[in-house]
Amino acid sequence: MTRTIACVVGARPNFVKMGPILKGLALADPGLRAVLVHTGQHYDEVMSDLFFQQLGLPKPDVHLEVGSGTQGQQTAKILSRYEEWLVGASPRPLATLVVGDVNSTVGCGLASVKLGIPVIHVEAGLRSFDRSMPEEINRLVTDSFAELLLVSEPSGMDNLRREGHSEASMRAVGNVMIDVLKTELPLARELQQPAKLGLKPGSYALWTMHRPSNVDEPGVLAEMAAAMIRIAHRLPVVFPSHPRTKGRLEAAGLWTKLESAPGVHVGPPLGYMEFLSLSSQARIIVTDSGGLQEESTVLGIPCLTLRENTERPVTVSLGTSTLVGRDTKLLMKMVDDVLGGRYKQGRAPDDWDGRAGERIGREVVAFLKDRS
Ligand code: UD1
Numbered sequence: 001m002t003r004t005i006a007c008v009v010g011a012r013p014n015f016v017k018m019g020p021i022l023k024g025l026a027l028a029d030p031g032l033r034a035v036l037v038h039t040g041q042h043y044d045e046v047m048s049d050l051f052f053q054q055l056g057l058p059k060p061d062v063h064l065e066v067g068s069g070t071q072g073q074q075t076a077k078i079l080s081r082y083e084e085w086l087v088g089a090s091p092r093p094l095a096t097l098v099v100g101d102v103n104s105t106v107g108c109g110l111a112s113v114k115l116g117i118p119v120i121h122v123e124a125g126l127r128s129f130d131r132s133m134p135e136e137i138n139r140l141v142t143d144s145f146a147e148l149l150l151v152s153e154p155s156g157m158d159n160l161r162r163e164g165h166s167e168a169s170m171r172a173v174g175n176v177m178i179d180v181l182k183t184e185l186p187l188a189r190e191l192q193q194p195a196k197l198g199l200k201p202g203s204y205a206l207w208t209m210h211r212p213s214n215v216d217e218p219g220v221l222a223e224m225a226a227a228m229i230r231i232a233h234r235l236p237v238v239f240p241s242h243p244r245t246k247g248r249l250e251a252a253g254l255w256t257k258l259e260s261a262p263g264v265h266v267g268p269p270l271g272y273m274e275f276l277s278l279s280s281q282a283r284i285i286v287t288d289s290g291g292l293q294e295e296s297t298v299l300g301i302p303c304l305t306l307r308e309n310t311e312r313p314v315t316v317s318l319g320t321s322t323l324v325g326r327d328t329k330l331l332m333k334m335v336d337d338v339l340g341g342r343y344k345q346g347r348a349p350d351d352w353d354g355r356a357g358e359r360i361g362r363e364v365v366a367f368l369k370d371r372s
Helices: 012-028 045-054 071-088 103-114 134-145 154-162 176-190 218-234 243-251 255-260 272-279 290-299 328-339 356-371
Strands: 003-009 032-038 096-099 119-124 148-151 170-172 205-208 237-240 264-267 284-287 303-305 321-323
Touching (some): 003 103, 012 096, 012 119, 071 103, 103 134, 119 356, 154 170, 176 272, 205 218, 218 243, 218 328, 284 328, 290 321
Parallel strands (some): 003 032, 205 237, 237 264, 303 321
16 A cells, blocks of 8 residues: 655745655655645745746645635635545545645644644744734644644744653754755856846845735835835835735735835745845845745845744844844834944854755654654
């Protein structure tokens, strides 16, 4: 009988992480078949399909086509559709592997554990200690039932210990997103994405935001847009917008204002390669993304993080990130510091070395062997 493991992806950051995980699994046990499940949380060409193409991911074996919805609707749909698939799956997967902190992570995890199929969580233990974030709830819930907790940075191990998880259940494996970055960086640079916008490498800021805390309150959103325009007086700002952010900006009448602001380059979301081409050659990154805090740390580029807290504290303590929250005055000061050569130099944790996928593969295979 074929032995299978179900590997779940749903949203953009999941797609990036899954490639090295699949490779690591195949390397550790060529007889184990990974069944790739796409929940359909992200579905647009640029939010999903392009990532599959560029990162050489196999076509999903299963597509749950859940689409968008409120937190509850989306998570419930993911849970029920994944449960339905698991119940009929033949052979029954030995485990479900989920990554990150999105609704697909918790939805599929919960369906799986309730059917007695163990859950493996990649990027376990991260905590922002901010329960107003949907992702923090997803992290806490997923780690509470996952049997194997694979951790990307030291704080994750500390958090899991404090929450009473056993040493046997947790493993430090490094950061799998960095595997992809290290592999793809040379090709991404060759794309010369800055030149396509008429920009020189090292001469522009790259801005991304999509968190509800920054884009859902009209007052905050207006302040963010004003700060972007102010920064563009100092250096050009490239702003590939997430669809939810674009929607909010349009509703507030701010989208056309940004489009016509001198030095602001607004545009649609970009593929992984185009985005890495831009991020790796930026002077400054301004973002509320979790993954980008980590990537900028490895790239050695100052990252001004539009968050009051972070579940990735190593990017602040060791790396290049500074939390500026929604304080646009502080943001402007930090931009001055960067341009004036007064910004800190960071470095990346030692095990963000491009080999996390291999370690994950080995840990998963050992876990499955112990259980059989
Ligand atoms: C989700 C994750 C977030 C992650 C982000 C990366 C959760 C709770 N949040 O947030 O942690 O950082 O993905 O992008 O899982 N939309 C489209 N096309 C798409 C997908 C979404 O237009 O392909 C629009 C829809 O209007 C949708 C909105 O974006 O309602 C939000 O999408 P959703 O997946 O709910 O959350 P994200 O904000 O993308």
